[in-house]
Amino acid sequence: MASIKVFGHATTTSTRRVLLTLQEKNLDYELVNVELKDGEHKKEPFLSRNPFGQVPAFEDGDLKLFESRAITQYIAHRYKDQGTNLLPADSKNIARYAIMSIGMEVEAHQFDPAASKLAWEQLFKHIYGLTTDKAVVAEEEAKLAKVLDVYEARLKEFKYLAGETFTLTDLHHIPVIQYLLGTPTKKLFTERPRVNEWVAEITKRPASQKILQ
Amino acid sequence: MRTILQGSLLPPPPIKLSHSSLLFSPSHSHSNLKFTSKSSPSPPTITMASIKVHGVPMSTATMRVLAALYEKDLDFELIPVDMRAGAHKQEPFVSLNPFGQIPALQDGDLTLFESRAITEYIADEYSEKGEKLMCPGCNKVKAITKVWLNVEGQQFDPIASKIAFERIFKGMFGMTTDPAAVQELEGKLVRVLDIYEARLSKSEFLACDCFTLADLHHLPVIHYLMGTDSKTLFESRPKVAEWVKKITARPAWAKVVDLQKQ
Numbered sequence A: 001m002a003s004i005k006v007f008g009h010a011t012t013t014s015t016r017r018v019l020l021t022l023q024e025k026n027l028d029y030e031l032v033n034v035e036l037k038d039g040e041h042k043k044e045p046f047l048s049r050n051p052f053g054q055v056p057a058f059e060d061g062d063l064k065l066f067e068s069r070a071i072t073q074y075i076a077h078r079y080k081d082q083g084t085n086l087l088p089a090d091s092k093n094i095a096r097y098a099i100m101s102i103g104m105e106v107e108a109h110q111f112d113p114a115a116s117k118l119a120w121e122q123l124f125k126h127i128y129g130l131t132t133d134k135a136v137v138a139e140e141e142a143k144l145a146k147v148l149d150v151y152e153a154r155l156k157e158f159k160y161l162a163g164e165t166f167t168l169t170d171l172h173h174i175p176v177i178q179y180l181l182g183t184p185t186k187k188l189f190t191e192r193p194r195v196n197e198w199v200a201e202i203t204k205r206p207a208s209q210k211i212l213q
Numbered sequence B: 001m002r003t004i005l006q007g008s009l010l011p012p013p014p015i016k017l018s019h020s021s022l023l024f025s026p027s028h029s030h031s032n033l034k035f036t037s038k039s040s041p042s043p044p045t046i047t048m049a050s051i052k053v054h055g056v057p058m059s060t061a062t063m064r065v066l067a068a069l070y071e072k073d074l075d076f077e078l079i080p081v082d083m084r085a086g087a088h089k090q091e092p093f094v095s096l097n098p099f100g101q102i103p104a105l106q107d108g109d110l111t112l113f114e115s116r117a118i119t120e121y122i123a124d125e126y127s128e129k130g131e132k133l134m135c136p137g138c139n140k141v142k143a144i145t146k147v148w149l150n151v152e153g154q155q156f157d158p159i160a161s162k163i164a165f166e167r168i169f170k171g172m173f174g175m176t177t178d179p180a181a182v183q184e185l186e187g188k189l190v191r192v193l194d195i196y197e198a199r200l201s202k203s204e205f206l207a208c209d210c211f212t213l214a215d216l217h218h219l220p221v222i223h224y225l226m227g228t229d230s231k232t233l234f235e236s237r238p239k240v241a242e243w244v245k246k247i248t249a250r251p252a253w254a255k256v257v258d259l260q261k262q
Helices: A013-024 A068-078 A094-127 A134-157 A173-182 A186-189 A193-204 A206-210 B060-071 B115-125 B139-173 B178-199 B219-225 B231-235 B238-248 B250-261
Strands: A004-008 A030-035 A056-060 A063-066 B052-056 B075-080 B106-108 B110-113
Touching: A004 A094, A004 B110, A013 A068, A013 A173, A030 B250, A056 A068, A063 A068, A063 B139, A094 A173, A094 B110, A094 B115, A094 B139, A134 A186, A134 A193, A173 A186, A173 A193, A186 A193, A193 A206, A206 B250, B052 B060, B060 B115, B060 B219, B060 B250, B106 B115, B110 B115, B139 B178, B139 B219, B178 B231, B178 B238, B219 B231, B219 B238, B219 B250, B231 B238
Parallel strands: A004 A030, B052 B075
Antiparallel strands: A004 A056, A056 A063, B052 B106, B106 B110
């Protein structure tokens, strides 16, 4: 009987962010499907779980959460000693933790807005019978390229974004990167050697492979 | 509290304001995420403060950090960044933040950027000083705080800061407000504020019954919006109005606002 429940849709990047974390930690959980095409996420009872009407929502016993990056942080702390450690090796070191936090903010505010728009334009729009807007793609690729230039410099000094070990900072990127690798935007990753290596590393992890199934 | 502020802000020509969605040329030289990074050349003033904030009082992201420092009664030096000259896009600033955005913070050897990572660091590192800016408690309580921290960053700020940009900052840079954009954005903001109204009917502050970073992070943009017609969106929701009044009345916040007047 899993005390952990995820209310979401296995194809969305935000739900996958949470599933990835649970997989990395070998935690038992139940994925309760929220049927997006029926607008289930915009109605009760889902709205009581997340008033913003977005997947995923999360439950661990009587704790109820939403916002994928809050959920992953909860899991990483609460189950710190289980499975992969997703926090810096010395997580009590406040300065080290702050460096990881910077990376999480950068992913949320610099990387994801552009990356998600690119995934939407080039992949998800087709599902809804809409056409890709090439001007938007060009504009967002230009923004993403600048972010990836910073990443390239960063990854020349460190194996992963927050330091020498894989952390939540890297993990948060994985779902949308997996989608972008199936689009022409892939070139932005492959043409930067260290970024390319980092992408290969993080997407080949067993947990990363598992959530694609 | 010693703050050193040089010169006043002159009306700048049209430039891209440091906004969380705008990107600047990255540095190709130093990685500044190392917490033992090379320190940038020191300013010509002598100071005892180990905390330095590189930014300007007008910037919402800078204000967020200043608010946290004042709440914690910490000494710091505010080092202005000449936005008008594009200093934030060049060395030495990009060694502090390769994304070329203010603020950056130095605490001894440690260099940080992203205002919400900085405030979290301040709350953790100086947890015993001044106001507690996180809900006291175990993992579960901290998790709720993280939810509302993410709500501010992901749901509130993207909309609210665009409204502030339209109504206030555009005018400063010789551009004109787009009323259609404002209307659309306000339509989205009210949906967020309705959720806040429901939340604040159950909790005194957003994350719990004490003032935390989840509330603090809202202050700079709310401060700007309350000086515009958008204030009605906040004032017309009783719990939200009460919350706005409470958080903007905090003495630490008054100090941040004072810096703008200098």
